Amino acid sequence: MTLALGCIADDYTGASDLANTLTRSGLRTVQTIGVPSDDLALPEVDAVVVSLKSRSIEADLAVSRSRAAEKWLRGRGADHVLFKICSTFDSTAAPSIRAICSSARCRSTKAR
Numbered sequence: 001m002t003l004a005l006g007c008i009a010d011d012y013t014g015a016s017d018l019a020n021t022l023t024r025s026g027l028r029t030v031q032t033i034g035v036p037s038d039d040l041a042l043p044e045v046d047a048v049v050v051s052l053k054s055r056s057i058e059a060d061l062a063v064s065r066s067r068a069a070e071k072w073l074r075g076r077g078a079d080h081v082l083f084k085i086c087s088t089f090d091s092t093a094a095p096s097i098r099a100i101c102s103s104a105r106c107r108s109t110k111a112r
Contacts, residue, residue, distance in 0.1 A: 005047040006073030008066055009084040015051035018084050022047050035068045038075075048073060055086060 004027065009015030012033065019031040027046040035050060042048070050069040054062040070081050 002077035003046065003048060003073065004078075004080075006070070006076070006078030006081040007047060007049040007084055008069045008073070008081065009049055009051050010054035010062075010086060011056075012051045012053070014084055014086060015049045019047075019049045022049070035065060035072055038072070042076070048076070048078070049084075 005022070007015075007018055007022075009018055015031055019029045022029040028044065029047045029049060030042060030045050031049045031051060032040075033051050035052075050073065052062070052065050052069060054066060057065075066083070073081050
């Protein structure tokens with residue numbers, strides 16, 4: 001299976017909203033709660049949204065889980081991975097979000 005899009009969301013609600021939007025746009029989409037196990041059997045899908053709770057945990061753990069989610073998605077053929085963060089930034093000061101974004105930015109710069 002090759003995914004057209006892999007997504008990592010920082011909370012379950014945002015992940016559900018994103019999965020709904022992708023489905024309504026015609027993509028066959030599956031949402032997971034947490035990083036799936038390597039042996040998870042998926043149906044034929046275009047997109048997978050991995051739901052995390054990144055905003056409510058320690059920054060180092062949030063980065064680690066986000067990287068594990070990206071590795072899982074890329075391992076299933078996702079060439080493009082979207083990180084969906086809180087749209088309103090009203091739930092927390094979220095140092096974990098800053099750490100994840102910084103990590104992703106550094107990794108994408110090195111890959112170029």
